[in-house]
Amino acid sequence: MKLDNSLTADNINQNLLNIEYAVRGPILQRALQIERELTKGVPKPFERVVRANIGDCHALGQKPITFIRQVVALAACPALADAADVPADVKQRAREILSACTKSSVGAYSPSAGLRAVRARAAQYIAARDGGAPASSDDVFLGSGASDLIKSVLTMFVEPVDGKPPAVMIPVPQYPLFSGTLSELGLRRADYFLDEDNDWALQTCELERCWREASEHSHVRALVVINPGNPTGQVLTRENMEEIIKFAYTRNLFLLADEVYQENIVCKPFHSFKKVMHEMGAPYSSMELASFLTCSKGWAAECGLRAGYVELVRLQPRVAAAFSTARAVMQCPSVLGQCILDCVMKPPAPGEPSYPLFAEELGEIQRVLTERAETAYETFNSIPGYFCNPIDGSMFAYPRITIPEAAQAAAKELNMSPDEFYCLRLLEETGVCVVPGTGFGQLPGTFHFRTTILHPRDEFQHMMDSIRRFHLNFLDLYS
């Protein structure tokens, strides 16, 4: 009789054991458990869990953009076009997309990189965004959201160089997709710290420090920059971007620009890395670049429908070919996802039948983001022991919190980090589910949490009040 499994914790790919993804980690698991307890009538000091762990706008009550959903419905079921009361431009868009599909069915495979027509639409979007910088649909690869594409791009760097293991520079704090994917791929991470005291800027001296230290034992291949920041919410200044590009050039690093929040802007202007490189001219305008966008973010916020693109510019032809072949093995991204990307790349324009409703929906989404960003900034900075930078973009706040020594000692006894302890107490006492800074990284000795900010107004106010009340009690208890 066999006693052992063939696949065990000892002989499984050990990289998989090192993956951590706090956004869907232990705090969320406990929150889900509490939700079940509430359903069963277990008494709690609150009525409901407020999920603020993940940037999932529809789950927070944001309404889908009508135009997108109507186009998707007609692309899936063209027969409904006659019966359903939808505007002419919706029918027209669905027809356009279907004419790009083999035998007019979204159920046929598309090319691996996506439908040619949708890639062309993305190139037009990019060209319009970047002014003079040219964009080619050949450089645009569609995927199942940015995560899928970021993993494919990072996979290219898994190769020792001159006998040294490869490393990738990522910010701290960072979105744990990066740390998790580097773990899975067995790529070393080289952490550079964002400057919290300077609106989370990337300081060149810190980039240099990170590169030098990492280069002692590894070959640094690539630099990841997240702009607008996640979890940090800053939008980089143009000057800072130029410094970053010069640094990447000097150290011959491949730049990965996670720009998925480029449509979630509160105030400061967003510049794409591609545009800034182009405007800097030679030699920077000939650097390689990967820039990512996803329909899960921006005003579409269609997280569940998995669509995005990467623009890969100035790759060597053999490198681009290898990337394409690796993608082809996975067939193609969802064609309905590609429909959504098509709508995001070219939303209804003034004069078109769907425009008035679209403009209203878009305006509401932008109004909510701006208002919540301001409220979160003001509220957090009004709580004793809290500090929060202005939220320029994205949909998160990442306040720094003071945790009393006694609370840190209590955390240690439970074998938890102080911020994990803090977030778990917050969840247990108020039902508010945020993610501890440990999941994103932070300067040693500092503590943070990430919260989404896009809840409905009442819910958001309830959350802010809950956090304030909790923190004051927490200070009382542990001071």
Add this chain to the structure above:
Amino acid sequence: MKLDNSLTADNINQNLLNIEYAVRGPILQRALQIERELTKGVPKPFERVVRANIGDCHALGQKPITFIRQVVALAACPALADAADVPADVKQRAREILSACTKSSVGAYSPSAGLRAVRARAAQYIAARDGGAPASSDDVFLGSGASDLIKSVLTMFVEPVDGKPPAVMIPVPQYPLFSGTLSELGLRRADYFLDEDNDWALQTCELERCWREASEHSHVRALVVINPGNPTGQVLTRENMEEIIKFAYTRNLFLLADEVYQENIVCKPFHSFKKVMHEMGAPYSSMELASFLTCSKGWAAECGLRAGYVELVRLQPRVAAAFSTARAVMQCPSVLGQCILDCVMKPPAPGEPSYPLFAEELGEIQRVLTERAETAYETFNSIPGYFCNPIDGSMFAYPRITIPEAAQAAAKELNMSPDEFYCLRLLEETGVCVVPGTGFGQLPGTFHFRTTILHPRDEFQHMMDSIRRFHLNFLDLYS
């Protein structure tokens, strides 16, 4: 001035350079080029390209199942439910799925493993299929098609054991997803040959030979079995499956059952590996297993919508947890894809409003498959120098072809394999695009190609006639 790219063919992940995926390889690229030439009026000895390179049913003219598309449309755009003329059970199903989504939006993230309700539906489907063998929704993970999930499962085996590099046993011929993914992951492949003279059976002595040879320099971790076969189209007998299970048990191999064509059955009964293991009793009924299904195949054939599941049974809890975390980093599969899987797992039943149309559509799909499988079998075996096993299932034929010595010499001069040369000539002379056996593997000295068989009747007959005429000319030319 910088002269070099940071990412080159020399320093890119070398595994990516080794990936080959013939299904979307050079023959298809040439076919696409010819299509463009035809559009431009370049004269050819044929009017159109017949694509038979990929199992893409909708691209071959198969109509989508109405129930599926109506459910997807209403899930995407619930407002259409009032206006549109759709049956009550469609509305009911869309409501059920939406009630499983956070805030009733398919645009909210689902859990990483998929919506609990859809996983439960899959478990019910599996339990019904397998008679007495129990199925748990906890074991079902949803993904973006089977390819995505197969890659995730294979990733678990990337770990040397006792200092030996890991290897995975795959059939020859095989579907090149496996060889391509093993290349990307840096896993060694251990090829076992299917017995073409015995209806593509897996002979235990050949499995043993493969294992012994591979074990000299590597640690064999897993055994891949494709049933129904791709490209081979056989359905394994129950006796053969028992032999395979015993072999896997003896050698402590993890069994990966690619059972994606389980709903594409012509005649012979399909047994799942899970059912056979269960019925064999101890110790086989306690073996680990991964079984894959996709909505791209079966009667749904929704290739473009990317949905599937893996059932992972009897994994160690820490192994299952590592798999879950790695999947979580990629967020979740498309929720509209999950809708489709829900429909496939529980199609309309007798008495429900959508049933009559569904039964009619399903009947037509099954009738076409049966008829084409018989015609292909008879036609290929009537061509001099062709041999083709009966097509029990899947949607492919994989005939063995005789290629004259002179043609082999001509191929060699062009640095091509004889079957690549044959398929390229076939394409250039008739417009028929099939995939050479080299892309799937074959016994040295034998030559094959894979063709899909699901074209409309006239197109199929045109293809069969073209192949016959081409082959007779080819024999004349090179004999």
